Each structure stands twice: as structure tokens, then as C-alpha cells.
Amino acid sequence: MSNCLFDALWDGRQAGNGQLFVHNTADNEVASVVDDKTFFSLTARIATVFTNASVSPGDRVAVQIPKSIEALAVYIACLRVGAVFLPLNTAYTEAELAYFIGDATPQLLIMDPAKQDIGERLIPAERLLTLDDSGGGSLGAAASTANEMSGAVSREASDLAAILYTSGTTGRSKGAMLTHGNLLSNSQALLEYWQFTADDVLLHALPIFHTHGLFVASNIMLLSGGRIIFQAGFSVDALLDAMPAATSLMGVPTFYTRLLADSRFTEQAAKHMRLFISGSAPLLAETHRDFEERTGKKILERYGMTETNMNTSNPYEGERRAGTVGFALPGVDVRLVDPDTQQTVAVGEVGMLQVRGPNVFAGYWQMPEKTREELLEDGFFITGDLATIDAQGYITIVGRSKDLIISGGYNIYPKELELLVDDIPGVLESAVIGVPDADFGESVLAVVIRDGSQAADALTQESVIGSLSTKLARFKQPRAVHFADELPRNTMGKVQKNKLREQLS
Ligand code: MLC
Ligand code: AMP
Numbered sequence: 001m002s003n004c005l006f007d008a009l010w011d012g013r014q015a016g017n018g019q020l021f022v023h024n025t026a027d028n029e030v031a032s033v034v035d036d037k038t039f040f041s042l043t044a045r046i047a048t049v050f051t052n053a054s055v056s057p058g059d060r061v062a063v064q065i066p067k068s069i070e071a072l073a074v075y076i077a078c079l080r081v082g083a084v085f086l087p088l089n090t091a092y093t094e095a096e097l098a099y100f101i102g103d104a105t106p107q108l109l110i111m112d113p114a115k116q117d118i119g120e121r122l123i124p125a126e127r128l129l130t131l132d133d134s135g136g137g138s139l140g141a142a143a144s145t146a147n148e149m150s151g152a153v154s155r156e157a158s159d160l161a162a163i164l165y166t167s168g169t170t171g172r173s174k175g176a177m178l179t180h181g182n183l184l185s186n187s188q189a190l191l192e193y194w195q196f197t198a199d200d201v202l203l204h205a206l207p208i209f210h211t212h213g214l215f216v217a218s219n220i221m222l223l224s225g226g227r228i229i230f231q232a233g234f235s236v237d238a239l240l241d242a243m244p245a246a247t248s249l250m251g252v253p254t255f256y257t258r259l260l261a262d263s264r265f266t267e268q269a270a271k272h273m274r275l276f277i278s279g280s281a282p283l284l285a286e287t288h289r290d291f292e293e294r295t296g297k298k299i300l301e302r303y304g305m306t307e308t309n310m311n312t313s314n315p316y317e318g319e320r321r322a323g324t325v326g327f328a329l330p331g332v333d334v335r336l337v338d339p340d341t342q343q344t345v346a347v348g349e350v351g352m353l354q355v356r357g358p359n360v361f362a363g364y365w366q367m368p369e370k371t372r373e374e375l376l377e378d379g380f381f382i383t384g385d386l387a388t389i390d391a392q393g394y395i396t397i398v399g400r401s402k403d404l405i406i407s408g409g410y411n412i413y414p415k416e417l418e419l420l421v422d423d424i425p426g427v428l429e430s431a432v433i434g435v436p437d438a439d440f441g442e443s444v445l446a447v448v449i450r451d452g453s454q455a456a457d458a459l460t461q462e463s464v465i466g467s468l469s470t471k472l473a474r475f476k477q478p479r480a481v482h483f484a485d486e487l488p489r490n491t492m493g494k495v496q497k498n499k500l501r502e503q504l505s
Contacts, residue, residue, distance in 0.1 A: 003152035005161055005180040006079040008188070009222040010040070016198040016225030021069055022245070023229065034069055042070065044148035046077035049139060050108065052146070053127070057082030057153050059107035060163060064088040064097065066112055066133035067208050067232055070140065072218060074110060074131065075208070078161075079180075082153035083107075085162040086175075087209035089410075091473035094118045100165055104175060104365065113137045133232065157181030163365050164211060166306045167404075167413035175365030176307045178215075185358035186309035187219035189329050194275060194300070195316050196248070198225035203246040205231045205239060205255070211306050212280050212409070217250045236262050240269060248275040252409030253283045253441055256299060260290055270295040275316075279304060280409040281441050282397060288322035301325055303397060307374075308381055309359040312395050324394040325387075332357035334395065335380065336387055350398055353387040354380040403497065405434035405442050412444055412476045414497075417468070421446055424467050426455030431487050431495045432478065435505045446478040447500055449486060459483070 013020070013036045021034040055061060061083045065071045067090075078085040086104055088097065090112070101109060101122045111119035113130040120128060130137030155161075161183055163175040190196075202221050206213030221228045229242045236258055239249070249255070256278060259265045270276075276291070279302045292298050302313035303325035311334060314326030328334040335344055336351030345351035356379040363371035374382050384402035389395050405412040414432035421430040428451035434442035448464060450456035461481040468477050488499040 003079065003082070003155040003180070004157050005155070005184045006076070006152040008184050009076070009079075009219065012223035012225055013040075014225065016227070019227050020222075021230050022201065022227045039069065039073060040076075041148055042073045042143065043076040043080060044150070045143040045146040046073055046139065047080040047149040047152075048146040049129070049142045050077060050081045050083060051149065052142075053108055053129070055081055055083050055107050057155070058084065058160065060084045060086045060104045061108045061110065062086040062088060062101060062104060062106035063110040063131075063209075064090060064092065064112065064115070065110055065131045066090060067230075068131075068133045068135065069230060070131060070135040071133075072208060072230075074139075075214065075218075079155075080149060080152040082155050082159065084160045087162075087164065087214060089209050089473060090207070091475055093470055093473060094121065095471045096473060097122060099173065100175075103173075104163060110139055155180050157184070158362070160362065162215075164306050167411055167416055174367055174370055177362040177365055178309075179362050182309060182359055182361055183215055183219060185331065186329075187215065187223050189331055189359075190216065190310055190313070191220050191223050193313055193316060193329060194220075194277065196220050196224040196226060200224055200226035200248055200274075201246045202226065202228050203231070203239060203242055203249045204228050205234045206250065206252075207233070210280075210409075211304065211309060212250065212252070216279075216304070216310060234258075236265075240264055243269055244272055247273060248277070249273065250277045250279070252280045253278055253287060254281075254408045254439060256283065256287055256291055257439065260287065260294060265294065267295050270297060273297065275300060277302060279310070281406040283323075285323035288320075298322075303385075303395070305383055307361045308355050308357075308383070311355045311357075311359070311383075321394050324396045326395065327393050328355075328395070329357075329359075332359060333380070334389075336389055339401065347391055348388055350386050350388055352401060353383045353385045353395075353397070355383060356380045405432075405444055407434070407437070407442050407444060407475060408440040410475050417444070417446065417472070417476065417478065420468055420471055421448060421464065424459070424464060426451055426453055426457070426459045427464075428452075428456075429487065431497060431500055433497050433500050433504070435480075435501065437479075443479045444476070445504060446481045447487065447504070448481055448483050450483060 018035050019033045020036050020039050023032045075085050109123045110129045129139040131139040161180045162178045165173040208214045276299045278299050283301050298320040300314050304310035312325045314320040333356040335354050339352045360381045386399040387397050417432040428449045431447045435445045437443035464481045488496040
């Protein structure tokens with residue numbers, strides 16, 4: 001029997017010294033260790049709990065739980081039983097969760113015990129379990145007495161391992177279906193490209209409900225046999241404390257701008273580190289250069305997407321060029337096409353970036369038409385990113401054709417907000433745009449046109465943001481609201497967001 005991803009991760013662990021998670025004290029002593037044996041025993045007991053809860057291969061297991069070692073064990077337990085892991089941002093509101101649960105129809109929902117009441121409104125009680133950040137809750141209790149499942153259910157490369165929801169330009173989130181083969185091929189490619197080995201210690205400060213922290217960071221470390229310093233969230237203090245014991249960090253650009261803003265982050269502080277990787281959002285060339293000036297090291301920037309895992313990366317050995325995302329990864333084909341003619345553009349010209357390879361997802365969950373629109377018959381996926389390629393093959397992301405804001409590495413689709421803002425009494429119409437932000441790269445600005453009613457007179461920035469609070473996760477809510485007389489439109493009547501950005505940035 002073979003379960004391609006689980007078996008590979010398990011085999012990867014055999015290369016290491018048995019330690020998976022390490023916590024170090026400030027003076028670089030090992031404070032505590034979770035070894036492979038303990039971790040995999042936990043995954044095997046959680047797998048038994050899942051089987052007892054009638055989870056069958058192919059069933060979805062949705063989770064909205066805080067980051068913890070036990071939460072990562074839930075992901076591995078899903079692989080063991082052949083279930084499809086469906087992680088959800090811990091910031092999502094009940095209204096947002098209701099959509100995902102309704103769309104994905106999971107067999108099991110696992111929530112933070114603090115949100116048990118929400119869980120009970122979303123799914124029948126017998127399909128709800130809870131898990132807190134220290135392994136407590138009904139799942140933790142059941143797993144502590146469960147027998148260990150032996151091995152793992154057999155899975156093919158084409159079987160689904162996870163569904164990750166990405167917001168859609170129409171305002172409806174789409175579930176990206178990722179197979180065992182997608183996840184395994186990409187982590188193997190990255191492991192080699194970035195030269196991870198069992199000697200590596202990764203500082204893990206990303207959330208584990210997205211591709212970056214879950215698949216890129218966690219799968220690579222499991223495969224490499226290396227160790228993880230698992231932090232609950234991002235904190236400059238915690239990173240600086242742990243850095244002397246680490247070899248590598250994966251982060252979004254905000255990690256690096258915040259580190260640089262702290263005078264304790266020096267060449268000495270970064271001395272032990274062999275690799276700083278950035279992705280999920282554009283890293284300013286200026287940040288790249290400031291970082292090198294401060295530490296003597298060059299950040300390695302790569303580019304990916306939920307649907308495709310990682311596509312391109314700057315080289316490990318060669319020149320890591322500021323402002324670029326490097327070359328297509330081995331096994332991945334990238335082409336830049338003119339959106340009108342579908343012809344490949346010339347060197348230096350801007351084209352729509354399309355990507356093909358074993359990393360590219362299997363389609364959107366129950367959205368065959370959307371899948372056909374974006375995943376072409378020849379296997380290329382239309383990313384919605386605009387890019388150039390130079391004579392040496394370096395790719396630069398120069399913009400997006402999709403209407404998307406990336407704030408601190410989180411994607412926010414303006415359409416989702418505009419639909420909700422337009423529903424507020426007193427609002428005639430709205431346009432939501434991203435404006436430059438020193439910390440998050442971009443932040444959300446809502447431009448609102450009042451409708452002339454009495455309700456419109458009472459509208460304020462606070463009332464607009466307040467009326468979204470139960471509907472939208474905090475990170476998606478506008479940071480500012482601008483009231484205008486009208487929206488700039490082109491001759492087709494389409495709102496000219498570029499003009500708005502120019503006027504209001
Ligand atoms: C937190 N807040 C955000 C935010 N993160 N607002 C906008 N954008 C964000 N990214 C809100 C909080 O709710 C809070 O609101 C306020 O901002 C301040 O919070 P904070 O304490 O400063 O935030 P912090 O916890 O430090 O988080 C910032 C962050 C985090 C950058 C560390 O956002 C983060 O971990 N981002 C990484 C996201 C990620 O993993 N993306 C990968 C996607 S995969 P208030 O008002 O209540 O104070 C992908 C593919 C690929 O894109 O290529 O990798
Ligand atoms: P997500 O849908 O959350 O997976 O976000 C994917 C999007 O993030 C991509 O389509 C890009 O627009 C953006 N992205 C990821 N990495 C980079 C990068 N290094 N530079 C610029 N944009 C990036």
C-alpha cells in the first residue's frame with residue numbers, strides 16, 4: 001500500500017536526528033523538543049478518531065483552529081486516512097465560515113473550543129470536534145486515549161490532499177483542489193532548489209492555513225528531516241530570540257520590513273542564518289537592498305499561488321536579483337502571453353503569466369466552468385499576474401490583471417467588499433482599492449458614493465467599517481473610507497480604479 005505524500009514525508013523524517021520541533025531558550029539552549037515519534041504517534045491517534053467519526057477517503061475535514069503542533073498533526077492525520085484537509089483562516093467570521101462549510105460539505109469540522117457555539121450552528125454536533133492551541137478540546141481528549149492507526153490509506157498522486165479557498169474576482173471564493181502529486185512534487189523541487197537538509201532549522205512564524213506556511217514551510221521541513229522552531233505567530237522579539245538557533249526563515253515581505261525596522265536586527269543577529277526566503281507578495285527592491293546592507297545576506301524571493309504552489313524562484317547559488325522572482329522551477333513551464341493574441345510576448349515585454357507543471361492544481365471544487373476558464377486545455381493555468389522576462393530568464397512580476405489587493409501576504413478581493421458596502425443603507429455605490437502601505441505593502445481603501453437619502457447623511461468612516469465587522473474578517477476590512485461625489489468611469493462605464501489609485505494613494 002502506498003500513500004505518496006504521507007510516505008514521502010515519513011521517509012524524509014528518517015534522514016533526521018529524530019527531533020521535529022525544537023524550542024530554544026534565548027541563550028540557544030534546547031528548551032524542549034517534540035520528537036518524530038511523539039508527533040507521528042499523535043497523527044496516528046487523530047487518524048483513528050477521524051475513522052471513528054466516519055471520515056472516509058475523499059471526505060473533507062474543515063478546520064478553523066489556532067496554530068499549534070497538534071494542528072499540524074491534524075493535517076498529517078488527514079493524509080493518513082485519505083481525507084481532504086480544508087484549513088480556514090482563524091480570522092474568518094461566522095458568515096464567511098458558513099459559505100465554506102456549505103460549499104465543501106465536510107464530514108468533520110474542527111473548531112477552537114472558544115468558538116464551539118459557532119461550530120454548533122454550522123454543522124450537526126456529531127460532526128464537530130474542538131482543538132485549542134495546547135492540544136485541549138474534544139479532539140485532543142479523544143486522541144489521547146485512541147489507538148494508533150498503522151500506516152496510511154493508499155492514495156494515488158492524482159487523489160486530493162487539500163482544498164484551499166482563494167477569493168474570487170466575482171466575490172465568491174473558489175476551492176482550489178490540490179492533489180498529493182501537486183504537493184509532493186513541489187516540496188521536492190523546492191527542497192532541492194533551496195538545498196534544505198536534515199541540518200536545517202526553520203523559523204516558522206507563518207500561519208498554517210495557507211500554502212506558504214502549510215505546504216512550502218511545513219512539507220519541506222518534514223521531507224528534509226530538519227527541525228522547526230514553531231512560533232504561534234509573527235513577533236520580532238520571538239524571531240530575534242530564536243534566530244541564533246535557526247538556519248532559515250520563510251516570510252512575507254512584512255516580516256522583513258518589520259525586522260529591518262528593529263535596530264536589534266543586525267549582521268550579528270542574522271549570522272547563523274543560511275537562507276531568508278520571501279514570497280506571497282512583492283518584495284520591494286529597496287527592502288532587498290536594505291536587507292543586504294544590514295546583514296550582508298540577500299533575501300531569496302520566489303513566486304507562487306494557492307492554485308499552483310510555487311512557480312519560480314531566484315537561484316540559491318547564482319545571483320538573487322532584487323525586484324525579480326527568478327526563474328521557473330525545474331519541471332515547471334512558464335510562458336508570458338499577450339492576452340489578446342495569445343502569442344508569446346518578446347523578451348522585455350509585458351505578458352500574462354501562465355504556468356504548467358506537476359505543481360498545478362486539479363481545478364476548482366465544484367466549479368467546472370471557472371476551471372475551464374482558467375486552466376487551459378494544454379495544461380497551462382492563467383495566473384492573472386503580469387510579468388516580463390529578461391534575456392537571462394529572470395522573471396519580474398509587474399502587475400496584476402485580476403482585481404486583487406495583497407495586504408501583509410493576505411489576499412483581499414475588492415468585489416467581495418464592494419458587494420457588502422453597496423448593501424449599506426445610504427450607499428449608492430462603492431469601489432475598493434489597494435493603496436501603498438509601509439507595513440502591509442498595500443492596505444484597503446473604500447471609496448463610497450452616498451445616495452442622497454437621510455441614511456447617507458449619517459454615514460461615516462466608522463459606521464461603514466462597523467457595518468462590515470460581523471461579515472468580514474478584520475484583515476479584509478477597509479482601513480480607511482473616502483467619500484466622493486462620483487466614481488471615474490471609462491466610456492464603457494467601467495470604474496477606472498487606476499485613476500482612483502492615482503488620486504488617492
Ligand atoms: C493582521 N491584520 C491585518 C493583517 N494581519 N490587516 C491587514 N492585512 C494583514 N495581513 C490586522 C489585525 O487583525 C489587527 O487588526 C491589525 O491588523 C494589527 O495586527 P498585527 O498584530 O500587526 O498583525 P500581525 O499579527 O503582526 O500580522 C501581520 C502579519 C500577518 C504580516 C504577520 O498578516 C501574517 O502572518 N501574514 C502572512 C499571511 C500569509 O501567510 N500569506 C501566505 C498566503 S499563500 P486590529 O484592527 O484588530 O488591530 C500565498 C501563495 C504564496 O500567497 O505565494 O505564498
Ligand atoms: P494566493 O492566491 O494567496 O495564493 O496569492 C497568489 C498571488 O500572490 C499571486 O498570484 C501573486 O499575485 C502574488 N504573489 C505571490 N508571490 C509573489 C511575489 N514574490 N511577488 C509578487 N507577487 C507575488
